Amino acid sequence: MEFTVSKILWTLLGLFIVLNWGLIMGGTMRKIVARVGKRYGIPIYQPYIDLVKNYSVRSQITHGVMFYLGPVFRLSGGVGIFLFLPLIFGSDHWSNFSFSGDLILILYFQFFGMLGMALGAGEGGHPYSAIGVSRGLSQFTTIEVPMTLAVISLAVQYNTLSISEIVAAQQGGLANWTMVTNPFATVAAMLSLLGAFGHSPFDLVKAPNEIPIGPPTEYHATYLGVLRTNAAILHVVEAALFMNLFFGGATNWFELILKTFLIYFWSVFVGVVFPRFRIEQSVQWFLKIPLILGIIAIIVVL
Amino acid sequence: METIALITSFVLILIGLYGILSQKNILKMIVGFSLFDTGLHVLIVTVGYIRGGTAPILDQVTGTSNVSDKIVDPIPQALVLTAIVIGLGVTALMLAYALKMYQEKQSLDIRDFKELKW
Amino acid sequence: MKMKETDNQNKFLHEDIEKREVIAPDGSIIEIDPMQDYFCDARPQVSEPYKIKVVEKFLNWARSESIWVLGFGTGCGSIEIPPLMTPRFDAFRYGVQMRPTPRQSNAFIISGYLSVKTLKRVIRSYEQMQNPKYVLLWEVAPLTAECIGTVTIPLTGSICICRSTCTLPVACRAPKLYLPGL
Amino acid sequence: MDFISPINVVAVSLGAAFFMGLLGKKAQTVSYILLLGALLFNTIVSGQWLYGLATNIIDAQQVYTAGFRPPFSINLLMGLDEAVITTLVNIVGLLGAIYMASGLHKKGSGSQVVYLVLIMSLNVIVLSRDLFNIFVFLEVGSIATAGLIIMQKGINAVSAGFKYMLATGIIASIMLIGVIFIYRFTGTLNLDFVMQSHPVLKQGALISSFLILMAILLELKPFPANGWALDVYESAHPGISAMLSSAVATANLFVLYKFTGMAGESLMYYISLIGLVTFVGSNLLGINQTNARRMLGYSSIGQIGLLVAIIGLVPHSNANFKLIFIGILTGHYFAKAGLFWIAGIVKAQNIKEWSVLRNRPVLLFLFLTFVLALTGFPPFPSFWGKWQLVMGLSQQGQIAAVIAILVGSFFEVVYLLRWAGYSIKLEPGKLPEVKLSQFIPVILFGLGIYATGYFVSQATNFGDTINYIPLVVVAILLVVDFLPAYIKNSLSILATGWFAYLLIPGQDTLKLVFTVIFLVGGILTLIPGFHVKGKRAGFYPSAMLMFGGLALLIEAENMLQFFFAWEIMTLGSYFLIIRGKESMVHAFSYMLFSVGGAYLILLGFGMVSVGNTGLSLNLLSQIKFYPVLAMALLAVGFMTKTASLGLHIWLPGAHGEAESDVSPMVSAILLKAGVFGLVLLMLAAGGEYNNYQGLFYTLGWIGALTALVGNLGAVFQEDAKRLLAYSSIGQLGYILFAFSIMSQLGWLTGFTYTINHFMFKAILFLSVGGIVMRLGTHNMYEMGGLIKKMPFSFIAVLIGIITLAGIPPLSGFSGKWLFYNAVIMKGWYFQGAIIFFAGTIAFLYCFKLIYSIFLGQLKDNHRNVKELPFWYLLPQYILILGIMVFSAKPDLILKPLGTALAAAFPSNPLIWEGTKALSQLGYWDATTIMIVIGTMFVILLIWLMLMSRKAQNVKQFNIVYAGERPERPELTHVSHNIYAGYNKALGFLVAPGITGFWNYATNLVESIGNFTRRIYSGNGQSYAIHLVSYIVVVFIIYISSI
Secondary structure, rough: OOOOOHHHHHHHHHHHHHHHHHHHHHHHHHHHHHHHHHOOOOOHHHHHHHHHHHHOOEEEEEEOOOHHHHHHHHHHHHHHHHHOOOOOOOOOHHHHHHHHOHHHHHHHHHHHEEEEEEEHHHOOOOOOOOOOHHHHHHHHHHHHHHHHHHHHHHHHHOOOOHHHHHHOOOOHHHOOOOHOHHHHHHHHHHHHHHHHOOOOOOOOOOOOOOOOOHHHHOOHHHHHHHHHHHHHHHHHHHHHHHHHHHHHOOOOOOHHHHHHHHHHHHHHHHHOOOOOOOOOOOHHHHHHHHHHHHHHHHHOOO | HHHHHHHHHHHHHHHHHHHHHOOOHHHHHHHHHHHHHHHHHHHOOOOOOOOEEEEOOOOOOOOOOOOOHOOHHHHHHHHHHHHHHHHHHHHHHHHHHHHHHHHHHHHHHHHHHOOOOO | OHHHHHHHHHOOOOHOOOEEEEEOOOEEEEEEHHHOOOOOOOOOOOOOOOOOOHHHHHHHHHHHOOOHHHHEEEHHHHHHHHOOOOHHHHHHOOOOOOOOHHHHEEEEEEEEOOHHHHHHHHHHHHHHHOOOEEEEEOOHHHHHOOOOOEOOHHHHHHHHHHOOOOEEEEOOOHHHHHHHHO | OOOOOOOHHHHHHHHHHHHHHOOOOHHHHHHHHHHHHHHHHHHHHHHHHHHHHHOOOOEEEEEOOOOOOOOOOOOEHHHHHHHHHHHHHHHHHHHHHHOOHHHHHEEEEEEEHHHHHHHHHHHHHHHEHHHHHHHHHHHHHHHHHHHOOOOOOOOHHHHHHHHHHHHHHHHHHHHHHHHHHHHHHHHEEEEEHHHHHHHHHHOOOOOHHHHHHHHHHHHOOOOOOOHHHHHHHHHHHHHHHHHHHHHHHHHHHHHHHHHHHHHHHHHHHHHHHHHHHHHOOOOOOOHOOOOOHHHHHHHHHHHHHHHHHHHHOOOOOOOOOHHHHHHHHHHHHHHHHHHHHHHHHOOOOOOHHHHHHHHHHHHHHHHHHHHHHHOOOOOOHHHHHHHHHHHHHHHHHHHHHHHHHHHHHHHHHHHHHHHHHHHHHOOOOOOOOOHHHHHHHHHHHHHHHHHHHHHHHHHHHHHHHOOOOHHHHHHHHHHHHOHHHHHHHHHHHHHHHHHHHHHHHOOOOHHHHHHHHHHHHHHHHHHHHHHHOOOOOOOOHHHHHHHHHHHHHHHHHHHHHHHHHHHHHHHHHHHHHHOOOOOHHHHHHHHHHHHHHHHHHHHHHHHHHHOOOEEHHHHHHHHOHHHHHHHHHHHHHHHHOOOOOOOOOHHHHHHHOOOOOOHHHHHHHHHHHHHHHHHHHHHHOOOOOHHHOOHHHHHHHHHHHHHHHHHHHHHOOHHHHHHHHHHHHHHHEEEEHHHHHHHHHHHHHOOOOOHHHHHHHHHHHHHHHHHOOOOOOOOOOOOOOHHHHHHHHHHHHHHHHHHHHHOOOOOOOHHHHHHHHHHHHHOOOHHHHHHHHHHHHHHHHHHHHHHHHHHOOOOOOOOOOOOOOOOHHHHHHHHHHHHHHHHHOHHHHHHHHHHHHHOOOOOOOOOEEEEEEEEOOOOEEEHHHHHHHHHHHHHHHHHHHOOOOOOOEOOOOOOOOOOOOOOHHHHHHOOOOHHHHHHHHHHHOOOOOOHHHHOOOOOOHHHHHHHHHHHOOOOHHHHHHHHHHHHHHHHHHHHHOO
């Protein structure tokens, strides 16, 4: 694989689609949440308006270089995962730059944005940023344990760490999906996905009532625009990762949209129903049932 | 004869040892030492004794032939002399120590000299 | 006598804002003037609107459709803000969202009386909002200084400070009356 | 050359003594000169014989007295052994007389005569072949000693002397009984004839020989019947204590050696047992001592016990017996005399007051020399002796004895090094005036011990393979210690560079990695030293001792070289670590773990040598004697250095409290020595298809748990350097785990981690250390907001933590990727998951580190701090360059490494397609990733800049604070205990259970020692009872065994 101009253009197109789908999906989800609360809710296109507004704010402050770079790191994290993730199975155009690294790369590249954001927020000097980041990281360490076990289980099951090959192994109908062939790994991973998406009951980072919104407290205007852009991309991409790993991947955009929507919906669905955990509760929760499921997942494939 | 001497020597040694180990008075301990030494000396002489032998001095009585049958073994006797001298030295030094100790503390009880321990 | 004067002058300054000296790790003494060192006194710089009318109009539309609110509930009026988001009034459908931080807000709702004590909080929060920003004064209290006699400030003062974009001069007790303002 | 007959020693001494007696009290000076003359004469005589016999100019010679041949007369034998011992005795006699000049001079001829008689009697008991003669002169010696003890004023000396007299009186009587019965049964008093009638001894005269040997053993103060001796050591004039400890003990040991011909095998067994019990017991009780001279007494008794054990254990026909004996004997002889002499100069009793030595660096140096010689560190003679002893005993299969010896040595190390630590670190008081006459003997003995060490090493098997060049470098640096620091720094860098130049070319790939880490790393971490003003006394010798040791470690081809290098390095690092302000305790615990580890390694090497010939390190691959156990011992030994779980508690303090530029040395570089050892070990174990799967499986688990506990420990630290230290524990856990996988990918992971840890930990410790130096505090919550003051350090730390955390695109990710592949292929899923968990925990402390120091609120008192000095930044940026290269082109290092590993680990290699690495499971292209991420980052930055308007810079309190204003930066900077919730959830995992265990063990040992030493009640009579009961008990045991 090489960096040809067409390759880059296809990738950019993919990014554009993913961004738009992310924004629309975000709006839809909020609409759904509103309807659950018997409200009419925002228009589905509201995220676009918010984005435009944020990019068009006419004054801006900065606390320093790292503060300025924080959102860039964050967006790089999201876009990077997109770049290294094959989106549509069997399509050269939509497999992006996934030839340069496998599943491990994606797992670890998640940290890139998180770290940058944490540092940027840190330079803001706001106490809530530090509290939010410390909570987020604390929770994240334990989220990753069941996730890792699930990934290891998958790697053992399919004897590969290449996402494309994992997807390839799941082709040929529902019966071949990991969801069916390795249900424990799937459940463990889907539980840890709840934490990764940060909806209630695991919305500790932004915990709206305690530390207003945590790390991004000081971020505004264009910074916030960048962060929102990232959130839109990241949600789709992470859902796509889970889709690839557990739900047979996607052979076309429609399938991708449907599956990512459902995966994302799962976390929103749980979030609507449950109240928030405290940090030690969250940490311990992930080390109970999801961990046990992860261990079972490995024992099953041995 | 030898048996008596042997028994005597061991009794003396044991009495001396008992004295050293049980008496609290330093002077009495030194006396115990002397007894111990005396017992030892008797023992040495006894070991060298040959029944019926005479003093190991070469004179007319012994003659010059088969001397060793007629005299007792001279070496233990020489040894005992040295041992007596050494015992004397030791006793003297011990007494000197006893004097010093009494000067320092006005006491001759061995239990009073326990500053150094552990 | 002179001492007393300075004491009187400093009486209103919090001790944390007084000048003080700290010892640096290398042993030298640093004088700290909190007012100077911790806060910048430069005025916020606001960029000009876009020259192209259409673009600016579009952006203004976006701004008006996405008003993020910082609530400043000082008194009786604040009770009405939460119901604004409930199914009955549902301000969300107009793109109105509550933000907990002034940095991200465009509209500042001061829904209660303003005393001298609260005033500086208002000013600080207001200054931390980014342009373009709007202020919504609510209830009669800030306007007429009637509620509590001595320490309230007159309406003109508020307007001066905040360049209020909209005031609701009626003392009403219904959350829905926020909506026209927004 | 005319050889003066040794009989003249007696004649001249007696003559001189006679004249001195005549001179009386008036002519003190004349008699003192006479004394010196006589002693010098003795020294010359014995020295001449030593020279003659050693160079084979002359053969061993019998001297017959009274013109008769034995058995009709007393004969003296002057052989090589006797010549050595008498020379030792006479030298210490002469120097002791010089040392005690003022005392002997003042007391007049009486004490001088007694002194001379003591030396003479020691000569005689060494030379004489007549039992009764030996008895007489032993007695004369005892009386003389008692006379000398009384020289010291004060009740303590007098009562101690009396106790001594009581004991020696009983001992002499017992010996006399033995002698007389020997005569009764064999009819002769001549030792040679007695020996010839050995069968007779066995049949009828067993008790007599038993009594004689017992008496000599009791003279050598066996534990626990030795209270009398301790009191003398403590209270007599230090010069006398020195004499007792070195000269008298040496002579008596030789007598024991002469008499062993009379003892049958079973008695030899008991002799060795008595020696071992004394060695262990006495050193155990020594631990609780605070009085320096009493402690030296315990140590003396212990060392003599060891020598007794050697006489009993090692067959005298063994070619190495004399070497072992002389090695350990001279180590003890020089060191103990020297220490007692220094004790006389210092005058302080309590070991905590010995810091007065710091007023005289030469004395301190000599003191440390002696202490280290006693503890058996290279290059001192006792090191070689102990090495040969352990090897010899192991080859005989006497592993239990080896263990006892190592345990005893360990106890000794505990109190001696604690003492050394006190003297280096505590606040010094005032040193009493040092007389030249006291100083000279100490210096001469200091030189003597080095010289002897060298000669003994040359006589040792493979001792000539030892490379002394690093030690020469250290010596040069010691000599030029008065120069300013920058000159010595340049010299040290040059020397390290020179080592590197010598070692790097032609080195094989695996060792090359470590060579570069050790030596290039050494140069880089020495660079910050340029920032130091002043002399920095003692730093560079220690540093070069460590780096020299590391260089030797690479070079080592046999076990002796390896162990030598290991000890040298440990020693250097100890002196480096103890330089930190608060690091006395931590350096001490570091040393205890290191020494414990070194002893395990020694034991392991001993077991390796069983059934094999030679000492080559290749023997590790063909262990015949309990291979798994030997392997495990070695591994645990190395793991004390890598601070694996259970053995890690020394590390946080030692690395955290060390000086700013020492921390990177010991953390980034020194820890890799343990890794190097493990690598050697595991390679020798046979690579992929080894017979130690169970062992490595266990090591893997230990590694995983170490990683977890280390990283979790780091999360809850508030001290920046301790945080990094705990992180080192965790990282070393990964490394141990990775190597334990024993596959090519696992080893590549291990090497990647090793290289990465070296680079990022050096960067982090350099910057954090520099910051600590600038700010004067270790606590992170007292820092904050330094990014604006120290941008370059911030970048360095940022790169450091990105690498640490394994975030792409930096090289930490290479390690993570390889790790996953290795773990999944090996099938160690759960351990792997624990390691992964530990890896994510690393984020917590990484964030805490960089956030608390550089971000958040700048503290008022740090407004004027400057960026780190250039000399601190330079090595950091060189290392950053290294990280960047390794990140972008990992194939530069990993490809050759893979080729090198292919021999040992042939299956499932890492395949390279250009810059793309392919394993069986996945693929990864570091270069592409670097390009993609770099490009993307720049584009997105441009995007943000395009979209945003001019951003206004605000000051630190312009933050959203609920309409309020923050009060003070320290109240606004959230840093202290930020992971409280995490602690609540998982803190129980780092509950100090392991520290508790070690504390418990320490307390147990101490309380046992404390309880046991109560037998020394101070009552002279009890001591006499001890003696008698000791004989009875040993006799009963002995009799019942035959």
